[in-house]
Amino acid sequence: xxxxxxxxxxxxxxxxxxxxxxxxxxxxxxxxxxxxxxxxxxxxxxxxxxxxxxxxxxxxxxxxxxxxxxxxxxxxxxxxxxxxxxxxxxxxxxxxxxxxxxxxxxxxxxxxxxxxxxxxxxxxxxxxxxxxxxxxxxxxxxxxxxxxxxxxxxxxxxxxxxxxxxxxxxxxxxxxxxxxxxxxxxxxxxxxxxxxxxxxxxxxxxxxxxxxxxxxxxxxxxxxxxxxxxxxxxxxxxxxxxxxxxxxxxxxxxxxxxxxxxxxxxxxxxxxxxxxxxxxxxxxxxxxxxxxxxxxxxxxxxxxxxxxxxxxxxxxxxxxxxxxxxxxxxxxxxxxxxxxxxxxxxxxxxxxxxxxxxxxxxxxxxxxxxxxxxxxxxxxxxxxxxxxxxxxxxxxxxx
Numbered sequence: 001x002x003x004x005x006x007x008x009x010x011x012x013x014x015x016x017x018x019x020x021x022x023x024x025x026x027x028x029x030x031x032x033x034x035x036x037x038x039x040x041x042x043x044x045x046x047x048x049x050x051x052x053x054x055x056x057x058x059x060x061x062x063x064x065x066x067x068x069x070x071x072x073x074x075x076x077x078x079x080x081x082x083x084x085x086x087x088x089x090x091x092x093x094x095x096x097x098x099x100x101x102x103x104x105x106x107x108x109x110x111x112x113x114x115x116x117x118x119x120x121x122x123x124x125x126x127x128x129x130x131x132x133x134x135x136x137x138x139x140x141x142x143x144x145x146x147x148x149x150x151x152x153x154x155x156x157x158x159x160x161x162x163x164x165x166x167x168x169x170x171x172x173x174x175x176x177x178x179x180x181x182x183x184x185x186x187x188x189x190x191x192x193x194x195x196x197x198x199x200x201x202x203x204x205x206x207x208x209x210x211x212x213x214x215x216x217x218x219x220x221x222x223x224x225x226x227x228x229x230x231x232x233x234x235x236x237x238x239x240x241x242x243x244x245x246x247x248x249x250x251x252x253x254x255x256x257x258x259x260x261x262x263x264x265x266x267x268x269x270x271x272x273x274x275x276x277x278x279x280x281x282x283x284x285x286x287x288x289x290x291x292x293x294x295x296x297x298x299x300x301x302x303x304x305x306x307x308x309x310x311x312x313x314x315x316x317x318x319x320x321x322x323x324x325x326x327x328x329x330x331x332x333x334x335x336x337x338x339x340x341x342x343x344x345x346x347x348x349x350x351x352x353x354x355x356x357x358x359x360x361x362x363x364x365x366x367x368x369x370x371x372x373x374x375x376x377x378x379x380x381x382x383x384x385x386x387x388x389x390x391x392x393x394x395x396x397x398x399x
Contacts (some may be wrong), residue, residue: 001278002279002295003277003278003292003295003296003298003299004279005381005382005383005384007279008277008382009380009382010383011031011032011033011273012029012030012031012032013029013030013032013035013229014029014256015029015094015382017078018175018350019350019351019352020350020351020352020378020381020387020390020391021352021353021355021376021381022351022352022353022377022378022380022387022391023206023378023382024199024328024329024378024379024380024383025168025169025329025354025375025376025377025378026354026384027042027216027218027219028199028218028219028220028221028380028381029221029250029380029382030221030222030223031221031269031270031273033269033273033292034221034222034266034269034273035266036269037258037265037266037268037269038223038262038265038266038269039262040265041062041247041261041262041264041265041266042262042294044058045058046058046059046062046261047059048258049063049201049269049387050237052179053346054302055130058387059259059261062259062261062265062268063080063083063259063261063264065264065265065313066081066264066267066268067079067083067085067251068081068264069267069268069272069287070215070227070229070267070271070284071110071229071286072082072271072275072285072286072289073198073215073271073289074194074203074204074213074215074229074230075203075204075205075232075286076205076213076229077205077229077233079233079250079251080229080230080231080232080233080235080236080250081193081227081229081230081251082143082227082228082229082230082236082251082254082255083225083226083227083251083255083259083264083267084159084225084226084227084228084256085224085225085226085253085260086117086118086143086216086224086225086226086253087117087118087193087195087214087215087216087220087226087227087228088121088226089226090214090226090227090228090254091117091118091121091191091214091347092120092121092124092229093242093254094121094123094191094212094228094239094254095121095122095124095125095378096125096240096242097239097240097242097254098125098160098239099122099125099126099129099131099190099196100157100240100332101132101240102125102126102129102159103129103130103295104129104130104131104158105130105131105132105136106126106131106132106157106158106159106163107133107155107157107158108122108125108126108131108133108134108157108158108160108162108189109133109134109135109136109137109140109150109153109158109160109161109162109163110122110123110133110134110135110136110160110162110163111136111137111145111163111174112135112136112137112138112145112361112362112364112365113136113138113143113145113163113164113167113174114162114163114164114167114361114363115164115167115168115169115171115193115195115196115361115364117193117195117214117346118162118163118191118214119162120166122160122162125274127365132157134153134158136149136150136153136154136163137149137365138362138365140346140365140366141320141321141322141360142172142321142322142323142324143167143170143171143172143320143322143323143324143366144172144321144324145163145164145172145174145175146174147174147178147179148178150179150182150183151182152179152368154179154182154183154186154188155186156186156187158183158186158188159188159189160189160190160191161180161183161188161189161190161191162177162191162193162307163179163190163191163193164193164194164196164197164273165192165193165194165196165197165201165203165208165213165328166194166196166200166311166326166327166329167196167327167362168196168219168327168329168363168378169196169286169302169329169331169356169361169362169363169376170321170323170329170330170331170395171319171321171323171324171326171327171328171330171331172321172323172325172326172331173197173201173323173325173327174211175325176192176208176210177208177209178206179208179209179211180209181365183209184209186208187247189210189211189212190210190211191210191211191212191213191214192208192210192212192213192214193214194208194213194215195214195215195216195219195226195328196216196219196327196329196387197218198215198216198219199220199221199274199294199296199381200293200297200300200328200382201293201297201327202290202293202294202297203215205229205231206231208226210231211231211232212228212229212230212231213228214227214228214229215227215229216335217266217270217290219265220270220273220274220381221270221273221328221380221381222267222269222270222271222314223263223266223267223270224238224263225263225264225266225267226262227267228254228274230329233250233251236250236251236253237238237250237253238247238251239253239254240255240338242254242255242256243255243256243317244256244257253328255300259294260371271285271289272285273338274289274290274292274293275289275292276288276292277292277293277295277368277381278291278292278294278296279323281295282370289298296327296381298398300327300328300379300380303328303379303383303388304326304328304345304379306329306385306388307328307379307388307392308330310388310392311330311332311392311395314392314395314396315334315335315336315359315396315399316334316336316337316398316399317332317333317334317398318333318335319331320332320333320366320368320374325327325340328378328383329376329377329378329379330376330378331356331368331374331375331377332374332375333368333371333372333373333374333375333397334372334375334395334398337356337358337398338372338373338374339356339372339373339375340355340357342355342375342398343355344377344394345394345398346375346391346394346395347395349390349394350390351390351391351394353367353375353376353377353391354375354376354377355373355375355376356368356373356374356375356376357369357372357373357374358373362383366383377391
C-alpha cells in the first residue's frame with residue numbers, strides 16, 4: 001500500500017487556509033483536479049443531448065462518463081445509474097415512484113441510525129399509502145444497529161427496507177448482509193444510503209445485497225451531485241415515470257430537467273481522485289478504487305483508534321458509541337460544557353467541528369440534547385496525526 005497523506009494534502013488547495021478541517025461529515029474539501037474539470041467544462045461548448053454537432057455530443061459523453069464513474073465506484077452496470085443534484089432529491093423521487101403502488105397493510109422498515117434523507121421520503125410515502133412503518137433501533141451503548149432485530153421487522157408484507165451503510169454522525173457501520181438477506185427472502189426492496197461510507201470503504205452492490213445504493217459526491221470532495229445505483233437496471237423501466245420526457249428509458253425515467261454538465265465532469269474527476277489515493281493502485285478504475293479505498297480504510301483505522309483512545313483518556317470527555325466496525329466519524333460530549341461552546345473554543349484554535357444540540361436522529365434515541373449536545377468531527381483523506389493531536393489538546397483545555 002502507498003497511502004501518502006502528504007501527497008494527498010498537496011492535491012487540496014483549500015487546505016492552505018490554515019484551519020484544521022475535521023468537518024468531513026459535511027463533505028470533504030475539493031481536490032484541484034475536480035475544480036479544474038468543472039471550470040474546463042464551463043468554458044467548453046456544451047449543449048443539450050440529442051444533436052449531431054460536437055457541443056451536443058460532448059454533453060452526452062459527459063453524462064455517459066458520469067454514469068460509468070459511479071458504476072465503477074459501487075460495482076454496478078452504468079445503465080442502472082441515476083444522476084441528480086443530491087441523494088435527498090433522488091430518494092424522494094424514488095419514494096414517490098415506489099410508494100404510488102403501496103396500499104394499506106403494506107410495511108416499510110427504516111432505522112434510527114439513518115440520516116433523514118433516507119427516512120423522511122419513506123415516511124411520507126408510507127403515510128400517503130396508509131402503510132405501516134417499522135423501526136430498526138440502535139444499541140444505545142455501542143450505537144450499532146443490531147441485525148438480529150430485522151427478523152421481527154421484515155416479513156411478507158414488507159415492501160421496502162431503508163438502511164444506512166454507515167452513520168456519518170457516530171461512525172457505526174451496519175452489518176448489511178443479514179438484513180439484506182432477510183429482505184431478499186421476503187421480496188422486499190433494499191435501499192442503502194452509502195453516502196457516509198463511500199469515501200472510506202470499497203463498495204460492492206452485489207456483496208452488500210442492495211437493490212439501490214445512494215451516494216453523494218460531496219462526501220469525498222466531489223461537486224454537488226448525487227446518484228442512485230440500481231443492481232438491476234431493468235427495475236427502472238418498471239417504475240412510474242418521473243421525467244418530463246414521455247419517451248424516457250432507463251435511468252432517465254428518474255431524472256428531471258437538464259443535467260448540470262460541468263458538475264458531472266467534476267464528478268468523474270472526483271471518482272478518478274478516489275482511484276489514485278494509493279499510488280500503487282493499478283489496473284482498470286474499478287480495481288484502482290478497491291485498492292485505494294482499501295488503503296484509505298487502513299490509514300483511517302489507525303488514525304481513528306488514536307483519536308478515540310486519546311479522547312477517552314480525558315476524564316471530562318465521553319465518546320458516544322463503541323461500534324466494532326466504524327468509519328472515521330466521531331461524536332463526543334464534554335462534561336459541563338455545551339456543545340456550541342465547545343466548538344467555539346475549537347474554532348478559536350483553528351479547528352473546524354460541528355455542534356449538534358437538537359433531539360433528532362441518533363441523538364434523539366440517546367438523549368444527547370439533555371446534556372448540552374454533542375461535538376461532531378470526521379477525518380478526511382488529508383487528515384494527519386498532528387491534526388488529531390490538535391483536537392485532543394484543545395479538548396483537554398475544556399476541563
